[in-house]
Amino acid sequence: MSDAPTDLRYTKSHEWIRDNGDGTVTVGITDHAQEALGDIVFVEIPDQGREVDAEEACAVVESVKAASDIYSPLAGEVIESNALLNDSPEAINNSPYDEGWIFRLAPNDMTALAGLLDASTYQQVVEDET
């Protein structure tokens, strides 16, 4: 069973969302997602300042196997992208919830965060898929 920390929120498309407590969130892909993708070799990170809609594709993670779109879980502004991924895309494989984060977002509406999946619901989504 892949790891899904209980202090995070999730999407059905396998992003995780951490509330940074300062009106921003951090977004990455889940342990389950990185495992399914296999060795990650390239990440296209979103530009700082980009305005994104909820469920808009805004990053691309390429594994040896395939390219996968990463969707913004909430509408808002991208305030930072993880530059580490330019040189070390494998950080997503090694540390999906910490070093392998993808971007930080200032959501237009922080209350929308509560509408995303909690860890146990997400685990159910994963089980139903496999």
Next chain:
Amino acid sequence: MGLRTPLFSEHERLGARIVPFGGWDMPLHYGSQIEEHHAVRRAAGMFDVSHMRPVDIEGPDALPFLRHLLANDAAKLTAPGKALYTCMLNPQGGVVDDLILYFRGPERYRAVVNAGTAEKDIAWMQAQAEGRQLNIQSRDDLAMIAVQGPDARARIEPLLPDGLRVSAMQVEPFFAAEDAHWFVGRTGYTGEDGFEIMLPSADAVTLWRALLAAEVRPCGLGARDTLRLEAGMNLYGQDMDETIGPLDAGLGWTIAWHPDERDFVGREALTARRDHLERRDFVGLLLTGRGVLRPHQSVLADGRVVGEVTSGGFSPTLERSIAFARVEAGTPDDCAVDIRGKPVNARIVKPPFVRHGRILVDL
């Protein structure tokens, strides 16, 4: 659920990620595709290729039949054990399948065909064989393990049956040795030295476990694909198929045009294609910008589409993305590939990219 090889439970035991492939449930990787790739380039790796199908073709008409069936000339095979890579064409000059043909002795040949096309291939062979004196036997009773890499030879030697060890170790590249039950070809799909071992299915698990104990790393289809791409080897269904013939897939060298009077299936169409004015080139691409090349991406030059990527991916040895592409003849070496709507710089290079662990293209 797909078909399963005799080694399926071994793959599960090793924690393989299993994926459907050509009707079979096969291991994609056992944890890290990239580490498996490096193991083959630097030491030794093994692949369960039991999904591929050996087909024995025997009888008085075997040679004339094969000379008609295949675009390369089976008459080139005169030394026992010698192997030949060839395409089997349809009358339109498209590729029914690509295969390796081994010569086992007068009137005795063994072809090894792709997993996903095996049933189609055998039906095609049988249709072409009508009225001839020969027997076509699909060898579903055999398992197949490929051991590849610079250390493959040393690791495999102690594990071969006594009656085969000496002859298998003396076998030249692209030849095979055999005894009553085992067949060992010095062939492969990685650009490294190595052996492809066909053996009775009942013996497969024992050999697999012995290779594991000899520190030969199990490798999945993922590493097989990146290794063959680096080695400049085509993949059926991506680089060529029933509509894309050998001249458009970089396989012109496998066509035996001489002697002129040899009438093989597809010859007329191929000859017309050869003399056609709008030839396309089959080239290697090295991505100089950032990203990963994938099949069906467009190749761009002077702002217009001049071709298409057929096979592409990340090269673990080069740590860059590489590909094969079909482009208009005369495409400049400095070109670009459309990756998700953005042109990314690429350069045309001559495959193979890697052979015997060495990088052969300028980065």
